[in-house]
Amino acid sequence: MMSITIKSYGSLVDVLGDTLTHKATNTDALIDDINKAFPKLKNSSFVIAVNNTVIKTNTQLKQGDQVALMPPYSGG
Amino acid sequence: MKLEERYARHYGLRDFGPQAQEKLQRGSILVIGAGGLGCPVLQYLTASGVGKIGIVDNDRISLSNLHRQILYDSTQIGEYKAQVASDRLKLLNPLVNIQTYILYISPENAIELIEGYDIVIDCTDNFSTRYLLSDICMLLDKPLIFGAIFEYEGQVAIFNKADERGNQTTYRDLFPTPPNPLDSPDCNESGVLGVLPGVIGVLQATEALKLLTGVGNPLVNKLMIINIKDYNTVIVDISPKQRVSDSFAPSSLAEFEDFDYAVHCGIKGNNVPSISSQEFLTIQDSSKVLILDVRNTHEFPKLQCKHIQIPLSQLSDSLQQIDKKEIIVVCQEGKRSQAAAQMLTEKLGTSYSIRNLEGGLSAMTL
Numbered sequence: 204m205m206s207i208t209i210k211s212y213g214s215l216v217d218v219l220g221d222t223l224t225h226k227a228t229n230t231d232a233l234i235d236d237i238n239k240a241f242p243k244l245k246n247s248s249f250v251i252a253v254n255n256t257v258i259k260t261n262t263q264l265k266q267g268d269q270v271a272l273m274p275p276y277s278g279g
Numbered sequence: 280m281k282l283e284e285r286y287a288r289h290y291g292l293r294d295f296g297p298q299a300q301e302k303l304q305r306g307s308i309l310v311i312g313a314g315g316l317g318c319p320v321l322q323y324l325t326a327s328g329v330g331k332i333g334i335v336d337n338d339r340i341s342l343s344n345l346h347r348q349i350l351y352d353s354t355q356i357g358e359y360k361a362q363v364a365s366d367r368l369k370l371l372n373p374l375v376n377i378q379t380y381i382l383y384i385s386p387e388n389a390i391e392l393i394e395g396y397d398i399v400i401d402c403t404d405n406f407s408t409r410y411l412l413s414d415i416c417m418l419l420d421k422p423l424i425f426g427a428i429f430e431y432e433g434q435v436a437i438f439n440k441a442d443e444r445g446n447q448t449t450y451r452d453l454f455p456t457p458p459n460p461l462d463s464p465d466c467n468e469s470g471v472l473g474v475l476p477g478v479i480g481v482l483q484a485t486e487a488l489k490l491l492t493g494v495g496n497p498l499v500n501k502l503m504i505i506n507i508k509d510y511n512t513v514i515v516d517i518s519p520k521q522r523v524s525d526s527f528a529p530s531s532l533a534e535f536e537d538f539d540y541a542v543h544c545g546i547k548g549n550n551v552p553s554i555s556s557q558e559f560l561t562i563q564d565s566s567k568v569l570i571l572d573v574r575n576t577h578e579f580p581k582l583q584c585k586h587i588q589i590p591l592s593q594l595s596d597s598l599q600q601i602d603k604k605e606i607i608v609v610c611q612e613g614k615r616s617q618a619a620a621q622m623l624t625e626k627l628g629t630s631y632s633i634r635n636l637e638g639g640l641s642a643m644t645l
Contacts, residue, residue, distance in 0.1 A: 248458035276427035279404035
């Protein structure tokens with residue numbers, strides 16, 4: 204399995220910490236695992252980027268990929 | 280000539296010069312929100328000599344604004360931000376045509392407001408207006424410069440502007456539907472480092488100058504996130520692959536005009552009864568009433584009356600702490616408490632009397 208680095212932003216840092224590593228072969232499996240490991244995440248809204256590109260469908264991951272989880276901010 | 284003196288450092292700037300300055304003077308920009316982001320955006324765009332600048336804001340200045348909203352001073356508490364900003368900006372640069380709109384932007388007035396401008400800048404502080412702006416800018420094909428902040432982090436992006444491949448994106452290409460208000464409080468109530476909207480607002484103004492002049496590479500179809508604690512910065516590409524048809528966005532101007540963004544963002548739906556700050560003061564010490572503060576524990580001012588505090592995000596798991604039938608829910612601005620009151624009404628049923636403190640604690644200190 205591929206070791207993936209996950210970087211969190213905004214309020215997600217409170218739940219997941221700043222960065223964590225996890226083994227997964229695709230983004231759906233990765234998010235599924237994180238949701239199980241961090242139940243507080245369940246209703247959170249966030250966009251997923253793989254290697255600095257926002258993805259909208261399940262995406263294959265390879266060793267060393269960087270995944271970013273970015274929630275919406277409303278403040279102004 | 281005075282014009283040449285005022286803009287001398289633009290005229291003498293490599294790749295900029297009088298040609299780019301002329302483009303700024305022919306340009307028009309509508310700034311939605313004259314708060315933390317809006318203040319630096321308005322100041323720099325006015326100083327830079329953009330031809331026409333519109334200011335849309337219906338809020339009044341409050342003391343807690345002043346640590347970041349640097350167009351305003353301590354003698355102006357209670358005055359309309361749009362008016363004070365307009366007066367200041369006209370002094371800063373009388374050559375700029377400043378238009379003042381003291382109103383909330385809504386589906387009823389947005390089309391008329393936006394049509395007269397080249398570019399829209401989102402300096403708002405709530406999701407319902409952000410989705411409204413994203414939708415109407417897409418429908419009117421106006422570039423939208425987005426900025427948003429959270430604690431020490433900020434986001435900047437440009438939507439509705441074609442990149443070199445002809446692709447355009449909207450805010451809904453990032454976040455197709457609004458977050459659940461129970462999980463992502465809509466209020467600009469949590470703490471923020473005063474300089475953060477300054478940093479992000481200046482970046483939004485920079486992107487506006489780049490769009491108008493064609494100088495540099497603007498953040499078209501890109502989202503930049505900056506953390507000012509460590510300057511960790513990331514820029515991610517956004518693609519328009521999936522269209523917004525599955526996100527319940529209005530697909531025509533007629534649909535837009537009938538769209539209720541408060542309902543769409545889950546901050547309005549049921550009619551949660553509210554209580555005014557005056558009435559709250561008269562019954563806050565009643566032993567029959569449970570005062571429930573749904574703010575996070577680090578927020579100020581602390582409530583002086585007897586109360587319990589359960590942050591909104593933990594409320595659904597903490598219902599056993601509610602031991603009275605009459606409940607008044609409070610927060611800073613009245614939005615989180617409204618969401619909480621709505622949720623409590625659904626979970627606890629009609630045998631409870633649940634009311635929301637209208638306008639929150641902010642309304643009481645004004």
